[in-house]
Amino acid sequence: MKKVLLVLGVILIISCESREDFPPLLPITPPPAPTNLVVESYDPLEYDLTWQIDDPNSTVREFWVWAWSDITLPETVGVAVDTFFCAETNFQIPGLVFGVSAVSDQNVASSLAIAAAPDTLIPGVSPTCP
Amino acid sequence: MRQRWFRRLVCSTVIVVLVGIAVPVMAEKESVVRSVLLPGSGQAHQGHYAKAAIFAGAAIISGTGLFLSQVHYNQSVMRYNDLYGIYVQYPSDLQSGTVIRFSEIQQTYNDMQAAWDTSEDRKTWRNVFLFAFLATYVVNLVDVVISERETGEKPIEEPSSVGFEMRGEDVLVYKSFRF
Numbered sequence: 001m002k003k004v005l006l007v008l009g010v011i012l013i014i015s016c017e018s019r020e021d022f023p024p025l026l027p028i029t030p031p032p033a034p035t036n037l038v039v040e041s042y043d044p045l046e047y048d049l050t051w052q053i054d055d056p057n058s059t060v061r062e063f064w065v066w067a068w069s070d071i072t073l074p075e076t077v078g079v080a081v082d083t084f085f086c087a088e089t090n091f092q093i094p095g096l097v098f099g100v101s102a103v104s105d106q107n108v109a110s111s112l113a114i115a116a117a118p119d120t121l122i123p124g125v126s127p128t129c130p
Numbered sequence: 131m132r133q134r135w136f137r138r139l140v141c142s143t144v145i146v147v148l149v150g151i152a153v154p155v156m157a158e159k160e161s162v163v164r165s166v167l168l169p170g171s172g173q174a175h176q177g178h179y180a181k182a183a184i185f186a187g188a189a190i191i192s193g194t195g196l197f198l199s200q201v202h203y204n205q206s207v208m209r210y211n212d213l214y215g216i217y218v219q220y221p222s223d224l225q226s227g228t229v230i231r232f233s234e235i236q237q238t239y240n241d242m243q244a245a246w247d248t249s250e251d252r253k254t255w256r257n258v259f260l261f262a263f264l265a266t267y268v269v270n271l272v273d274v275v276i277s278e279r280e281t282g283e284k285p286i287e288e289p290s291s292v293g294f295e296m297r298g299e300d301v302l303v304y305k306s307f308r309f
Contacts (some may be wrong), residue, residue: 019207020214022246025239026221030232064229101231107224109231 031060031104034083037113039098042122046129047087051100051113060102064109070095086129093117165274169267172274181273188266195259203256206249213242 034051041047053060065085068074071094077087080100087098099112165172170186173179217238224230291306 019249020211022242023214023218026217026235028220028224028232028235103229107227107229108235109229111231111233 028106028108029059029104030108031102031110032058033110034063034100034102034113037098037100037115039115039117040122041118041120042124043129044092044121045089047089047096047098047117048127048129049085049087049098049100049115051083053083053102058102059105061105062103064101064103066099066101066112068097068099069093074099088129159275161274161277162271165270169270172270173277176274176277178277185266185270185273189263189270192259192262192266196256196263199252199256199259203249203252206245206252210242210245210249213238213245217242 032053032055035054037049037051039047039049049065051063061081063080063083063085064076065078065080065087066074067077067087077098078085085100089096096117097114098117099114101112102110104110161172161175163172164175165185168186169189170182170184172182173185174182217235220230220235220238293304295302295304
């Protein structure tokens with residue numbers, strides 16, 4: 001009889017699995033994603049990135065600049081507090097792509113604005129890279 | 131986590147105590163005790179083999195369904211609870227300075243919603259099998275108690291149904307069953 005009660009107890013312990021209540025939606029406002037990301041190159045190893053923010057009243061604190069290519073995974077290459085950034089590389093990377101996301105005061109990052117690095121150089125001096 | 135284990139402990143303790151009280155109370159009647167331990171076995175003890183087969187079959191099917199649906203339900207609840215833990219952790223992570231993509235938060239929320247819906251579906255199936263199992267169990271007990279009142283405590287005395295015949299140099303042994 002004790003064995004039967006023990007087995008019943010084990011079965012009932014399994015059957016009494018409890019579930020957490022469904023939580024309310026977190027009060028998080030996503031920052032607006034950057035738009036019109038443009039990548040220009042005046043030097044084979046330098047890239048000028050510029051973008052815009054559609055909502056000037058948003059709580060964007062900074063922008064995170066990402067880069068990846070055919071041979072590398074996405075990684076942050078820098079942080080900008082304004083709507084431009086100068087990215088430098090040590091060698092020419094095939095299939096280089098840049099992404100920019102806005103980060104709000106709540107530390108929430110927006111979706112990425114993406115643009116590929118140009119194949120051709122623009123003659124002249126970079127307005128962004130020193 | 132402590133609350134979940136506490137609920138489990140209370141739930142299992144209450145039911146085990148109830149079963150533990152119920153079994154000795156009915157222990158004076160052997161057929162009832164048999165049906166408490168294994169649905170259909172009391173009816174078999176009373177000689178009602180067809181009813182015994184029906185109750186045992188129903189108990190096995192509903193019991194197996196209950197066990198499998200409970201396992202599936204537990205799996206979906208564990209997945210939901212894991213996602214719930216990640217989701218409710220976001221505010222403190224964000225406050226501590228960790229930057230999190232909004233799409234990741236949204237994806238976790240959507241996955242959590244899907245896991246909740248899945249667990250709700252599985253809970254419904256679990257409850258269906260639970261109801262079927264409990265109904266089988268209760269009807270089995272009611273039936274064996276009523277049958278005992280009708281037939282008395284002693285099991286039906288079967289006429290001798292085993293015999294043998296000599297057929298030339300062969301011996302034929304036979305056993306008859308009554309349903």
